[in-house]
Every structure is written in structure tokens, then in C-alpha cells.
Amino acid sequence: MLHYQLQISMATIISMIGIVLSILMGFRISSAYDRWWEARKIWGALVNDSRTLIRQLIVFTLETKVTGKHLQSMAYRQIAFLYALGQRLRGQPDFSVIASFLYTDEWDDLVKRENFPNLLLLHNLYAFKKLESEGHITNFDMLRLDETTARLTDSLGGAERIKNTPFPIPYSHFTSFLVHLFAMLLPFGMVETFGYIAIPIAICVIFIFMIIEQIAIEIQDPFSNKENDIPVTAIANALEIDIKEMLGDRVLPFRNKAHDGIIM
Amino acid sequence: MLHYQLQISMATIISMIGIVLSILMGFRISSAYDRWWEARKIWGALVNDSRTLIRQLIVFTLETKVTGKHLQSMAYRQIAFLYALGQRLRGQPDFSVIASFLYTDEWDDLVKRENFPNLLLLHNLYAFKKLESEGHITNFDMLRLDETTARLTDSLGGAERIKNTPFPIPYSHFTSFLVHLFAMLLPFGMVETFGYIAIPIAICVIFIFMIIEQIAIEIQDPFSNKENDIPVTAIANALEIDIKEMLGDRVLPFRNKAHDGIIM
Amino acid sequence: MLHYQLQISMATIISMIGIVLSILMGFRISSAYDRWWEARKIWGALVNDSRTLIRQLIVFTLETKVTGKHLQSMAYRQIAFLYALGQRLRGQPDFSVIASFLYTDEWDDLVKRENFPNLLLLHNLYAFKKLESEGHITNFDMLRLDETTARLTDSLGGAERIKNTPFPIPYSHFTSFLVHLFAMLLPFGMVETFGYIAIPIAICVIFIFMIIEQIAIEIQDPFSNKENDIPVTAIANALEIDIKEMLGDRVLPFRNKAHDGIIM
Amino acid sequence: MLHYQLQISMATIISMIGIVLSILMGFRISSAYDRWWEARKIWGALVNDSRTLIRQLIVFTLETKVTGKHLQSMAYRQIAFLYALGQRLRGQPDFSVIASFLYTDEWDDLVKRENFPNLLLLHNLYAFKKLESEGHITNFDMLRLDETTARLTDSLGGAERIKNTPFPIPYSHFTSFLVHLFAMLLPFGMVETFGYIAIPIAICVIFIFMIIEQIAIEIQDPFSNKENDIPVTAIANALEIDIKEMLGDRVLPFRNKAHDGIIM
Amino acid sequence: MLHYQLQISMATIISMIGIVLSILMGFRISSAYDRWWEARKIWGALVNDSRTLIRQLIVFTLETKVTGKHLQSMAYRQIAFLYALGQRLRGQPDFSVIASFLYTDEWDDLVKRENFPNLLLLHNLYAFKKLESEGHITNFDMLRLDETTARLTDSLGGAERIKNTPFPIPYSHFTSFLVHLFAMLLPFGMVETFGYIAIPIAICVIFIFMIIEQIAIEIQDPFSNKENDIPVTAIANALEIDIKEMLGDRVLPFRNKAHDGIIM
Missing domain, CATH: 1.10.287 (Helix Hairpins)
Incomplete structure (x- = not known):
């Protein structure tokens, strides 16, 4: 009996490996979830800051000579930014859905460049600067628009980080x-x-x-073009609706529906 | 005896599954709790930023020609924003409680639109811009009001994110x-x-x-219209009391009481 | 022997419940600790922002006609804010210790109102606005004071959130x-x-x-008037000493001592 | 056999206590580590913000009549702040190492006061205000210096919080x-x-x-004057080197070496 | 039988140590991962803030007399900053790759100094200040550039903290x-x-x-010059491409390829 008690059985060994494995797997799944949730938060921040940016544009140019058409071109560039980022993160080379939101020459130029979304942010900031130097918006307004763009840059980089860091x-x-x-x-x-x-x-x-x-x-890996991805296209679509509504459009795009229970 | 020790019993198998399940369930409940607490924090931020916004409005328009009535209309729109967001998150189509805080024409227009609360933020920013362009508040004041509105936009988006992301x-x-x-x-x-x-x-x-x-x-899912929800209506009610008190009202609304131990 | 191995003993059942319970309890105590530490951080932020606010006031009004007495009245209101918040969170109706930091008429008015500490923040912002409109401080100074007050509002709301959310x-x-x-x-x-x-x-x-x-x-529940509470009174007392020292007082209040090993 | 299976052995009891203890200890060590790492981050923030403050001072006063000597006195006060905070957190009454960084009369006055480091921040802000009112730096510059000082106040309070909260x-x-x-x-x-x-x-x-x-x-307890402390003196020493280098000094202090493998 | 049940076997002891070890190891690996991910986030922030800084520079100097060459010199200094920080964190004394991004005299001077990257930030801020005092950029622009530099300082310090704190x-x-x-x-x-x-x-x-x-x-230790490091050189290379693209370059550097599956 004494002898028996000093021995370790196969069950003990297997149990021990099982416990180690459970703890490692628990950590594995919890950090996978953290990456996924962080990616979701980043896309949430992209939506929030896009709304803020367009709201600022609309309000800052109120009672100025800035036309609705001009306003729209900047707002559409922001929508294009979100669609383009989504496509790029998923490695989908088809950017054609974005073309309708941009001027033809801008589109022709950008489509050949490296970091498409990053340049869209730059182009919009050019447009804001022009508003400032033409006296439509104040230094204070420009300051705020630049701050919002900086936050958008942070989210852009954050999404790239999660995409590129295994x-x-x-x-x-x-x-x-x-x-x-x-x-x-x-x-x-x-x-x-x-x-x-x-x-x-x-x-x-x-x-x-x-x-x-x-x-x-x-x-x-929440940007890998699979069914448990962050639904980047649906989010960009929802933002498009919100922004068009803020611009005063009464006819809004349809909301993305789930296909076979999957929203992309 | 040796033979026995090399064998794994049913109890070992069951125990192992039990341990795996315990660890998975531990993670399950802890991330559910994190969602719930994050939602609660977002509603806390909505309250804080609403108080800050109204405090800024009151103080910035001190000793100007802005009437108490005008001030009240903006403060009430902010209260309406919180009630509307709560109703929308819970998927309750009855927005009638909000009507009393808005001008009739504003209400008639908004009730048909898509993202009700988002437009309320925009409308209040219109009102602030008008104060600025009429010279009642300074560029600095407008900067601060815009910053507070940007934070409110973040919280609005955060609540929608938790609602829409299973x-x-x-x-x-x-x-x-x-x-x-x-x-x-x-x-x-x-x-x-x-x-x-x-x-x-x-x-x-x-x-x-x-x-x-x-x-x-x-x-x-803390916005699912069940008893363990974030009590969005009670929070909006508490904010209503605080804001009315800051505006100088002496007769304040009743505080929401629990029905059958449940506060919504 | 085979038969025995296919059976589950009472010990296995009890162990399993024990493991589940251990994991649940581990999460229970860790989230209780997180609440407690978050509450402590909020009170830390209240101290930091109060110090910053008073430092800003002192420095911004340097070489102006603002008297030391005037400065003191605003600094004392800030001290009163912290004491009042502590008392309110603990549900203690005795606010008499605060009376000495406020003007008699302000005290008489406030004591009957709902959200005492929130109104104190508003009153101080009134005083800052008056300094600005009388030309003692610049728009930039006012901007900074408003930012600090907004952070104080966040901490006020954060403490209320932990208090009111079981x-x-x-x-x-x-x-x-x-x-x-x-x-x-x-x-x-x-x-x-x-x-x-x-x-x-x-x-x-x-x-x-x-x-x-x-x-x-x-x-x-770190504001429940028990011995393991956040020591809100001691923290307010320490802030009182720091602020009086910053104002140049040479005779400082005594530091709160522990009674029976407990600091409140 | 059946009877045996319904019994719980001493081993089961001991195992269960062992598991509970393991989980409690796992939480114990992980929250101790969190405190330690938070303290380290706070000291990191103190270094970052000190560098930022001095960089701002150097650049803002470029091409003005502010002398290198004047600049140095403010930079040295910031170095003194870090040494003083380290000594105070560790409860070491010997502040003599700090004397060389301050004017004699400032030192004589401060050494008798309560919260030494807090007053150093105030004194530097006095100096910045003087630069502003004498027209050497702009309102914008003052705004930035005040923001950096507010962050330093947060870190000061954060370190005190960890020190004072068991x-x-x-x-x-x-x-x-x-x-x-x-x-x-x-x-x-x-x-x-x-x-x-x-x-x-x-x-x-x-x-x-x-x-x-x-x-x-x-x-x-990372400020308890033991070998596993945050090495506050070494960090302050490294900052001293960086700041002197930024001021243009070519002869820099020696870097603190480890004594018996321990860096303080 | 009774006797047997009161005894603890070797298997129980071994199991218990195994469980303690599993929990300690689970914490060990999860905090190692947290350090690694924090380091990755810091390098992400360095990229984001560098992009923001260059975007601000480009846009703020639009329609001024600031030449493309001048702009380039500041942008290249920022690229040099990232390469230099990477080399320094890995303890690699070979800074020659950086020389091509700097003026010869600047390079000759800096290479002998202590904290190379910290001085690069200072030098760029000198350049920005010069733009401001020569009237090319406004106070508002300078404010923003200073804010971005402060964030870069935070990331610089954060990376050093992880490097230097075992x-x-x-x-x-x-x-x-x-x-x-x-x-x-x-x-x-x-x-x-x-x-x-x-x-x-x-x-x-x-x-x-x-x-x-x-x-x-x-x-x-994510900066230890091993294969599981943060790929600091590849990140700096990617930033170089982005910045050159933003400056309008059409011929961009090659992207770092993996050698034997390892990206540095």
C-alpha cells in the first residue's frame, strides 16, 4: 500500500498535461478575443471620428460661401476612406466600389499608389487647409479638423498593426x-x-x-476575409447612411443585409 | 497493480472536460462582465459629458443676451438625446417621451429619420455655431463645446458598437x-x-x-430590454434632474423608482 | 477493476464543484478588487485635478488685481467640493464640516439642493468666468480652467457610477x-x-x-461607510493641506490619524 | 466498493484547498505585478513629460532674450523635482542631493514645507508665467507648458496613490x-x-x-526602499543626463551603476 | 480502508505542484505577452504620430514659401528618428543607415552624443519653431506640431522603459x-x-x-535582437515608404522582405 502511494499513475500525468493545456488554451482564446475586440473598437473609433469630422465640416462652414457640393466632395472622400481601408485590410484588390465617391482624376491617380487610405486622409486635409486659407473656416476650426484627422490616423495605423502582426x-x-x-x-x-x-x-x-x-x-485575425471578421463593409455602409443623412439626403442607401447569416 | 496505474479512468476524462469547461466558462463570464461594465462606463461618460456641455453653455453665455429660454432649449435637446439613445438601443419605437423636450417642428422632422440621436447632436452644434457667429460666445468657447460634442459622439458610437456586435x-x-x-x-x-x-x-x-x-x-447584451440591462431610462432621468437643477429649476422631476426591484 | 474505472466517485463530483467554485470565486474577487482600485484611481484623479485647478488659478492671477482673499474663496470651494462628494457618496447627511469653506448664503442655498457637489463645480466656473470677463485672466486661461473642471466632472460621475451600480x-x-x-x-x-x-x-x-x-x-462597494472603504475624508484632508500650502499658509491643519487602525 | 466511492479522502480535501490557494495566489501575484508595473509607467511618464517640458522651454525661448542661465534654472528645478519625489516616496529625509539644483533661498524655504515636490511644480509654473507676462513666450506656449505641468501633477499624484494605498x-x-x-x-x-x-x-x-x-x-510596494523597488534614483539620474544634453552640456554626469547587482 | 483515505499520496503532491506551476506559468506567459504587445503598440504609435507629423507639416506649409527640399529635410529627420531608435533599442552601434537622412554636420555632431533619438526630436522642433518665427506657420500650427512631438516623446520613453525594465x-x-x-x-x-x-x-x-x-x-524582451522581436527595422522601412509617398515621390524604396521567415 505504501509502495502504491509513492507512485504516479498515467492518469496523473495525463491530467497534468490536460491542466497545463487548459490554462494555455484559456490564455490563447482570451488573447485572440482581445485582438478581435480591439479591432472592433478601432473600427468603432473610425466611425465615431468620421461622424465627428463631417459634423465639424457641416457646422464650421455654416453661413459661409462653401457650397453643398463642395461639402459633399469632402464627406464622400471620408466615406471612400473607410471603404478603401476595409478592402485593403482584407487584401481585396477591387477598389471599384470606391470610385463613385471620388473625382475621376483623383481616383485615377490614387489607385496606382501604395497606401491608398493614408493618401485620402492627406487629400481631405488639403481641402480643409484650402478652406482655411480662403477664410471660410477659422484657425480654431482647422485645429479641430486636424485633431480629428490625427485620431483617424491612429485608428488607420491600429488596424494595420493588428493585420500585420501575427x-x-x-x-x-x-x-x-x-x-x-x-x-x-x-x-x-x-x-x-x-x-x-x-x-x-x-x-x-x-x-x-x-x-x-x-x-x-x-x-x-479579424481582417482575414472570413465569416468571423469584423464586418468592415457593413460598418462602412452604415457610416455612409449616417453621413448622407447628416448632409440632408432624404433618399438613403439600403442597409447591408446578412447573406446566409453572415455580415461582411 | 502496474497495469491499473497505466490506465485512465472515466473519472479522469470527466474531470478533464470539467476543468476545460470551467476555464472556458470563467473566460465566458469575465468577458460578458467586461462588456456590461464597458456599456455602463459609456453611459457614465454620456452623463458626464452632458453635464459638462450644459455647464459650459450656462457659463459661456453668462452676462450675454442669450435668454434663459434659449439656453433651456439647448439643454432640453441634450436631455432628449439621452432618452432617445436609450430607446433606440433597446429597440423601443415609442419616442413620445422625448417630444416634450423638442420644438414641434424639430420633433416632426426627426421622428422620420434614421439615426435620431446622431442628428440631435448635430442640431445642438448648429445652435452653438449660431451663438458663435452672433458673437455671444468666443472661438475658444466654441472649441470647447465642439470637443465635448466629439466625446458624446464617441460614447454614442460605443453604445451602438456593444449593441450591434454579438x-x-x-x-x-x-x-x-x-x-x-x-x-x-x-x-x-x-x-x-x-x-x-x-x-x-x-x-x-x-x-x-x-x-x-x-x-x-x-x-x-446590456441593452436588450431585460432586467439586468444598464438602467438607461433611470440614468437619463437622473441627468434630467441634474440639468434642470443647474438651470436653476426649483421644482425637479421625481426620481425613477424601482418596480419589483428592477430599475430600467 | 474495469467496472470500477468506469465509475465516477463522490470525490470527483465534489472536486469538480470545488474547481468551478474556485474559478468563479477567483473572478469574483478580482472584479471586486478592480472596482475598488478604479474607485481609488478616481479619488486620485480628483486630488490631481484639484491641485492642478488651484495651481492654475494661482499662476493665472499672478500680477493681477485679484486679491488673496478672492483666490482663497475659490480654493476653499474646491476643498468643500471634495468633502461634500465624500459625504454624499457615503450617504452621510451631515455636511456641517463643509460650511466653514463656503460663504454663508451659498451654504444656506446649496444645502437644500439635490446634487450638492455638482453645483459647487458650477459655482466655481461662474467665478472663473467672472475673472475672464473682468479681464483678469485670458481666454487661454479660461480654456484650461474649463478643461480641468471637465475632468473633475468625469471623476464626480465615475464615483457616482461605482456607488450606484451594484x-x-x-x-x-x-x-x-x-x-x-x-x-x-x-x-x-x-x-x-x-x-x-x-x-x-x-x-x-x-x-x-x-x-x-x-x-x-x-x-x-468602496463608498459604503465601512473600514475597507476608500478613505475619502483622509484624502480630502490631505488635499486641504496641500492647497493651503500652495496658497502660502504656514499653519496647516493636522493630518487625519487612524482610529483603531482605520483611516476614513 | 460502492461505499468507498461515496467517501471523500483527505487527499481530496487537501487538493481542494491547494487549488483554491493556487488561484488566490495567482490573483495575488498578478495584482502585485500590476501595481509594480503601474508605478513603473508613472515614473516613465514623469521622465517623458519632463523631457517634453524642457524641450518646450528650449524651443519656445529660442531667439528671445531669455538667457541660457535662466533656462538652466528652470530645467534644474525640474531635475530637482524628480529627485525630491523619489526621496519623498521612499521616506528618506535626506534631500541634500537636491540642494545643488536650486537657488539657496528657494531651497531654504522649501525644505521646511510639507509637499516639497508639489511646490517645485508650482514654482516652475511661476517662472513660466513670468516669461509669458514679460512677452518672451506666447499664450499658446504657456498653454502647452501648463498642459505638461498638469500631466506631471497627475503622475505625482499617481505615485503618491500607490505609495499610500496598501x-x-x-x-x-x-x-x-x-x-x-x-x-x-x-x-x-x-x-x-x-x-x-x-x-x-x-x-x-x-x-x-x-x-x-x-x-x-x-x-x-514599489517605493519601499528595497532592492525590487522602481529604481527612482537611477531614473532621475538618467533624466538629468538627457536634460543636460538637451541644454547643450558636453560634460555629462556619470550614469548610476549597479551596486551588488541592485540599481536604486 | 479508512486509514488509506487519510493519507496523501505522492501523486497528490506532484499534482499540486503541477497546478501551482501551471497557474504561475499561465501568468508568466500572459504578462510576457502583455509586454510584447505593449511594445508593438508603442511602435504603432510611433508610426501613427510620424505620419501625422509629416501630414501636418505638408498641409501647414501649403501655399507658403517653404520649399519641397526644406520639407524633405524635416521629414527625413523624422525617418532617421525611427531608424535610430530601433538601432539604439537593439544596442546596435551601427547608425550608418541613418546618415543618408541627415545633413553631414548634424550627423557628425549627433553620432557622438548620448541620446541620439531624443536630440533628433529636439532638432525637428527647432526647425518647426523657425517656420513659426519666420511666419510660415501660425501659432495654431506650432501648437499642433508640439502636441504631436510630445506624443512621440511618450512613445520614445515607453520603448526605453520596456527595454530597460526587466x-x-x-x-x-x-x-x-x-x-x-x-x-x-x-x-x-x-x-x-x-x-x-x-x-x-x-x-x-x-x-x-x-x-x-x-x-x-x-x-x-521585444528589443533583444532576436527573431521574435518587434520588427523595428521593417516598421521604420514601411514608414519611410509612406512618408516618401506623402511627399509625392513616385519611386519608393523596396519593402523589407523576410529572410528565412524572419522579419526584423
Whole structure:
């Protein structure tokens, strides 16, 4: 009896690996979720700051000679910015949806350049500067527009950061390796106890860990053109509606509907 | 004896699933709580910035020709903004409570539009701009009012974000599935040991996980018109009292009371 | 032997509930601590912004005709704000300690109003506006004073938020229920193994969970007039000393001492 | 056999306490680390804002009649601020190292006052105000210097907050008590299984928990004049080098070296 | 039987140490990851604020007599700042890549100084001040440029903080010690149960903990010139491309490619 008590059984070893794996997986999924939620917050900030920017433009140019058409061109450039950023993050080369929001020559020029969305922000700031130097808006107004643009730049960079920075590779490789190691060890100790029932039970336990890993992989890259992405197109579409409404349009675009339960 | 030690028992398997489930559920409830608390903070920020906005308006227009009535119309629009946002987040189409805070024509126009609260912010900024261009407030004052409005826009967008972004669906489906799998496996190993007592004990263990899941579901959507919501109406009511008091009113509205222990 | 291995023992069930409970309690105490620390940070911000406000006032009115007496009246109102907020958060109706920092008529008026501290901020901003319109301070100075007041408003609202928002009730009820369920199940399996020693051991294990719950309850409401509160009176007292020192006073108030090891 | 399965063994009880203790200790050490890292961030912010302040001063007074000597006196006061704050947080009454950075009369006056570092910030702001009223710097420059000083005030208050707020006492007492309870229970069940080897093994297990607690205690108070402190003197020394370099000095102070591997 | 139940087996002890170790390691890896992600965010902020700074410069000097060459010199200094900071954080003394972005005399002077990147920020602010005093940009523009530079200073200091502050030494030493203790205890209880298979199994379990520790060590110091570093050179290269594009360059540098899968 004494002898028995000094021994460690296979069950203890398996349990221990199981606990380590659970804790590592718990951290894995929670940091994947944090990336996803941070990406969502960044897109939220893009919407908020776009609304603020257009609201500022509308109000600052009130009772000036700035035409509604001029105002619209700047507001549409901001809408184009959001669509363009979404397409770029997802690596989709088709920017044609954006063309309708830009002047033809601007579009022709920009489409050949490197960082499309970054240049759109610059172009809008050019337009604001022109308003200032022509006396339509004050220094104070320009200050505020520049501040809002700086925040938009932060969100642009934040989205690129999440897109371009993979989750630390040694960590994701190691947890993946551990799941497979565990998958190989587990059935060994089970065959004799359970007989043929061992196979479905072992598969079941292993699947649990593999599914968790898979969910983490899905969520951690929220701009990968898959169904659990941040719905960047739908968000840009919602912003388009809001901005057009603020400009006074009465006929608004349709809201993006879910296709097969998926909103992009 | 040696043989025994190399085997894994059903208890080990069940325990392992139990531990994985506990860790997943721990993360589930903690991120549900984070959503709820973030929503609460956003509503706190809406209150703070509304108070700041009205305080700024009152003080900036001191010793000017701006009438108390004019001041009141802007302050009431801000109160309307908070009530309207609350109703919209909860998907309640009845905006009649807001009508009393707005001019009749403004109300008639807004009620048909898409993003009601967003337009209220725009309308108030129109009013501030008018104060500036008529010389009642300085550029500096306008700068500050615009900054406060930008923060209100951030909170508006933040609340919409939490409302419109469900917790990642694969994650919530998977934990739900795991609870049910566990519920099916558990009784198998218990019947013989416990006899008929197995049934209540198994139910009891399973219920624990199901209740945790249910609590997470309740808390993670804090604008769903249920009893564990953020009490948006009560918060808007408290703001109404504070703002009216700041305007100098001596007769203040009644504070919302709990009905059956629930404050909405 | 095989048969035995397919069975789940009472110990496994109890362990599993114990693990779930441990994880839930771990989250319980960590979110209680987060509330407490957030409350402490808010009171820290109140001190920082009060110091900044008074420093700005002193420096902005340097070499102007603003008298030390006038300066003092605004600084004392700020001290009164902190004392009043502390008393209000703790639900203590005795505001007499504040009276000495305010003009008699201001005190007589305010004491009957709803949100005492909020109005004190408004009154100080009135005083700042008067300095601006009389030409003692510049638009830039007013801008800065208004910014600091806005941050004070945020902290005021943040403290009220923590005070008025209980920890989600279903969660705290459920963990409490689980502790009691566990307390009832545990002794069942122990009596025969341990004999009479079972009673103290079971009580001991149960007490551990109950004490953890009790600590969470104590910490999660940091303005409840108990010994583990944020020491709001001591903090206001320390601020009073700092501000009087900044005003040039050489005789400073005594620092609050601990009574029976407790600082309030 | 059935009977056996309904019983809970001593090992189950001990394991359960061990798990609870592990989770509590995990939270204990993680919140101690958070305090330590927050303190480090605050000292980082003090360095950043000091650099920004001096950079602003240098650039704003470029091409004015402000002498290098005058500039130096303000920059040195800022260095003195950091040394003084470090000494005060550690409760070291020897401020003599600071004397060389201040005018003799300023030093003689300040050394008798309560909140030394807070007054240094005030004195520098006096100096900035003088620059403004003498026309050397613009209102815009003053605005920026005031903003930087406000951030320094926040960091000053943040460091004081961590210094003066102990980790919640019931929590730290309770975990300490639990470690000791565990230490007393553990050997009971071990003597017969292991014989005399029980003693070193039990001591070993208990030591693990005691060391974790000790590490938490060390880290949670990062201004306690011990070897795992934030190295406030070394940080102030590094800032001194940076600021002197920015002022154009070519002969810079030596960098603090580690004594016995410890940097203070 | 009773007797047996009161005893604690070696497996219980080993399990308990395993659980403690798992929780400590979970915290270890999660805080290592937090350091790494914070460092990545800081480099993201450096990119964002650099883009904002150059965008501001371009727009503020539009329609003035500031030449493209002059603009370029300031933009290149900003690029040099990022390369220099990267080299300095990694302790690489070769700053030659930076020389091409600076004037020869500026380069000759700076290369001998202490805090190279900090002085580059100062020099750019000199240039901005010159633009202001020569009337090319307004006070408002200068205010904004100064704000952006202050944020760059914060990021500079933040990166230095992570570089210079090791993870608390007692904590990392203790977890390392615990892994080794565990490695020594584990095989003792296994030899007899498993025979020679004990050796690979024990090695396998121990390796899991050692690899986790190793990953934490790799990730926690993200500027250590290893393959899991923040890719500071690649980020600076990407910024160079963006800035040159904003300046209107049509021929852009090549993007850094991965060598053997590693991007630095």
C-alpha cells in the first residue's frame, strides 16, 4: 500500500498535461478575443471620428460661401476612406466600389499608389487647409479638423498593426504541438479500460482542444476575409447612411443585409 | 497493480472536460462582465459629458443676451438625446417621451429619420455655431463645446458598437455545445455508484454550468430590454434632474423608482 | 477493476464543484478588487485635478488685481467640493464640516439642493468666468480652467457610477448560492471517513469560500461607510493641506490619524 | 466498493484547498505585478513629460532674450523635482542631493514645507508665467507648458496613490492565513505514507506558497526602499543626463551603476 | 480502508505542484505577452504620430514659401528618428543607415552624443519653431506640431522603459527554480510504474514547462535582437515608404522582405 502511494499513475500525468493545456488554451482564446475586440473598437473609433469630422465640416462652414457640393466632395472622400481601408485590410484588390465617391482624376491617380487610405486622409486635409486659407473656416476650426484627422490616423495605423502582426509564432506553434502530443498520448491509456468505446471518447476529448484552437485562429485575425471578421463593409455602409443623412439626403442607401447569416 | 496505474479512468476524462469547461466558462463570464461594465462606463461618460456641455453653455453665455429660454432649449435637446439613445438601443419605437423636450417642428422632422440621436447632436452644434457667429460666445468657447460634442459622439458610437456586435458566435456556440455534451456524459458514469441519487446530483452539476452560461448571456447584451440591462431610462432621468437643477429649476422631476426591484 | 474505472466517485463530483467554485470565486474577487482600485484611481484623479485647478488659478492671477482673499474663496470651494462628494457618496447627511469653506448664503442655498457637489463645480466656473470677463485672466486661461473642471466632472460621475451600480445581481446571488450548496454537500461524504473530525474540517473548507465571498462583498462597494472603504475624508484632508500650502499658509491643519487602525 | 466511492479522502480535501490557494495566489501575484508595473509607467511618464517640458522651454525661448542661465534654472528645478519625489516616496529625509539644483533661498524655504515636490511644480509654473507676462513666450506656449505641468501633477499624484494605498488588508491577511492553515494540515496526512521523508517534502510544498506570498509583498510596494523597488534614483539620474544634453552640456554626469547587482 | 483515505499520496503532491506551476506559468506567459504587445503598440504609435507629423507639416506649409527640399529635410529627420531608435533599442552601434537622412554636420555632431533619438526630436522642433518665427506657420500650427512631438516623446520613453525594465527578477528566478524542482521530483515517483518508459515521459512533461518558460523569456524582451522581436527595422522601412509617398515621390524604396521567415 505504501509502495502504491509513492507512485504516479498515467492518469496523473495525463491530467497534468490536460491542466497545463487548459490554462494555455484559456490564455490563447482570451488573447485572440482581445485582438478581435480591439479591432472592433478601432473600427468603432473610425466611425465615431468620421461622424465627428463631417459634423465639424457641416457646422464650421455654416453661413459661409462653401457650397453643398463642395461639402459633399469632402464627406464622400471620408466615406471612400473607410471603404478603401476595409478592402485593403482584407487584401481585396477591387477598389471599384470606391470610385463613385471620388473625382475621376483623383481616383485615377490614387489607385496606382501604395497606401491608398493614408493618401485620402492627406487629400481631405488639403481641402480643409484650402478652406482655411480662403477664410471660410477659422484657425480654431482647422485645429479641430486636424485633431480629428490625427485620431483617424491612429485608428488607420491600429488596424494595420493588428493585420500585420501575427500572434507570437512560437506560442501558437507550441500550443498546437501540445494539442497533438496530447492527442497521441491520450488513447494509449484508454484502450484497455474502455475497449472500443475508447476511440470515440478519445476523439471527443481531443476535438474539444482542437476546436478551441481553431476558434482562437479564426478570431485572432479579424481582417482575414472570413465569416468571423469584423464586418468592415457593413460598418462602412452604415457610416455612409449616417453621413448622407447628416448632409440632408432624404433618399438613403439600403442597409447591408446578412447573406446566409453572415455580415461582411 | 502496474497495469491499473497505466490506465485512465472515466473519472479522469470527466474531470478533464470539467476543468476545460470551467476555464472556458470563467473566460465566458469575465468577458460578458467586461462588456456590461464597458456599456455602463459609456453611459457614465454620456452623463458626464452632458453635464459638462450644459455647464459650459450656462457659463459661456453668462452676462450675454442669450435668454434663459434659449439656453433651456439647448439643454432640453441634450436631455432628449439621452432618452432617445436609450430607446433606440433597446429597440423601443415609442419616442413620445422625448417630444416634450423638442420644438414641434424639430420633433416632426426627426421622428422620420434614421439615426435620431446622431442628428440631435448635430442640431445642438448648429445652435452653438449660431451663438458663435452672433458673437455671444468666443472661438475658444466654441472649441470647447465642439470637443465635448466629439466625446458624446464617441460614447454614442460605443453604445451602438456593444449593441450591434454579438459576442463571437463560434465561441458562444461551442461553450453551449460543450455544456450539453458534458450533461450527456456525466450521468453515464454515475448511475451504478449512486443509484437513483445519481439523477439529482447529475442535474445539479449540469445546472451549475447552465446557469453560468445563462448569466453570461444575460449580462453580455446590456441593452436588450431585460432586467439586468444598464438602467438607461433611470440614468437619463437622473441627468434630467441634474440639468434642470443647474438651470436653476426649483421644482425637479421625481426620481425613477424601482418596480419589483428592477430599475430600467 | 474495469467496472470500477468506469465509475465516477463522490470525490470527483465534489472536486469538480470545488474547481468551478474556485474559478468563479477567483473572478469574483478580482472584479471586486478592480472596482475598488478604479474607485481609488478616481479619488486620485480628483486630488490631481484639484491641485492642478488651484495651481492654475494661482499662476493665472499672478500680477493681477485679484486679491488673496478672492483666490482663497475659490480654493476653499474646491476643498468643500471634495468633502461634500465624500459625504454624499457615503450617504452621510451631515455636511456641517463643509460650511466653514463656503460663504454663508451659498451654504444656506446649496444645502437644500439635490446634487450638492455638482453645483459647487458650477459655482466655481461662474467665478472663473467672472475673472475672464473682468479681464483678469485670458481666454487661454479660461480654456484650461474649463478643461480641468471637465475632468473633475468625469471623476464626480465615475464615483457616482461605482456607488450606484451594484455588481451584477444574478452573478453575486449565484456564487453565494453555490457556496451554500457546496457547504451542504461536502459533509455528506466525510462523516464516515473522518468520524467526528469531519465537522471541523468541513466547516474549515466552507469557511474559506465564505470568507472569500465576504471579502469580495466588502471591497466591491468602496463608498459604503465601512473600514475597507476608500478613505475619502483622509484624502480630502490631505488635499486641504496641500492647497493651503500652495496658497502660502504656514499653519496647516493636522493630518487625519487612524482610529483603531482605520483611516476614513 | 460502492461505499468507498461515496467517501471523500483527505487527499481530496487537501487538493481542494491547494487549488483554491493556487488561484488566490495567482490573483495575488498578478495584482502585485500590476501595481509594480503601474508605478513603473508613472515614473516613465514623469521622465517623458519632463523631457517634453524642457524641450518646450528650449524651443519656445529660442531667439528671445531669455538667457541660457535662466533656462538652466528652470530645467534644474525640474531635475530637482524628480529627485525630491523619489526621496519623498521612499521616506528618506535626506534631500541634500537636491540642494545643488536650486537657488539657496528657494531651497531654504522649501525644505521646511510639507509637499516639497508639489511646490517645485508650482514654482516652475511661476517662472513660466513670468516669461509669458514679460512677452518672451506666447499664450499658446504657456498653454502647452501648463498642459505638461498638469500631466506631471497627475503622475505625482499617481505615485503618491500607490505609495499610500496598501493592497486591501483583509485580502492579504486572509491569503497569508490560508497559507499557514495549509502548512499545518499538509503534514498530518503525509507522515505515515512517507515516513521521515514527509518532513522535507511538506516543507518544500509550503515554502512554494510562502515564497509566492513573499514575492507579492516585495513587488506590491514599489517605493519601499528595497532592492525590487522602481529604481527612482537611477531614473532621475538618467533624466538629468538627457536634460543636460538637451541644454547643450558636453560634460555629462556619470550614469548610476549597479551596486551588488541592485540599481536604486 | 479508512486509514488509506487519510493519507496523501505522492501523486497528490506532484499534482499540486503541477497546478501551482501551471497557474504561475499561465501568468508568466500572459504578462510576457502583455509586454510584447505593449511594445508593438508603442511602435504603432510611433508610426501613427510620424505620419501625422509629416501630414501636418505638408498641409501647414501649403501655399507658403517653404520649399519641397526644406520639407524633405524635416521629414527625413523624422525617418532617421525611427531608424535610430530601433538601432539604439537593439544596442546596435551601427547608425550608418541613418546618415543618408541627415545633413553631414548634424550627423557628425549627433553620432557622438548620448541620446541620439531624443536630440533628433529636439532638432525637428527647432526647425518647426523657425517656420513659426519666420511666419510660415501660425501659432495654431506650432501648437499642433508640439502636441504631436510630445506624443512621440511618450512613445520614445515607453520603448526605453520596456527595454530597460526587466520582468521582476525574484518572480522569474522563482518560476525557473520551481520548474527545475519539479523536474527533479517527477521521475522519482515514475520509475517503478513505467519502467524505462518513465524517462521519455518525464522528460516530455518537464520539457513542456521549460518550453513555456523559454517562450516567455523570448517574448518579454521585444528589443533583444532576436527573431521574435518587434520588427523595428521593417516598421521604420514601411514608414519611410509612406512618408516618401506623402511627399509625392513616385519611386519608393523596396519593402523589407523576410529572410528565412524572419522579419526584423
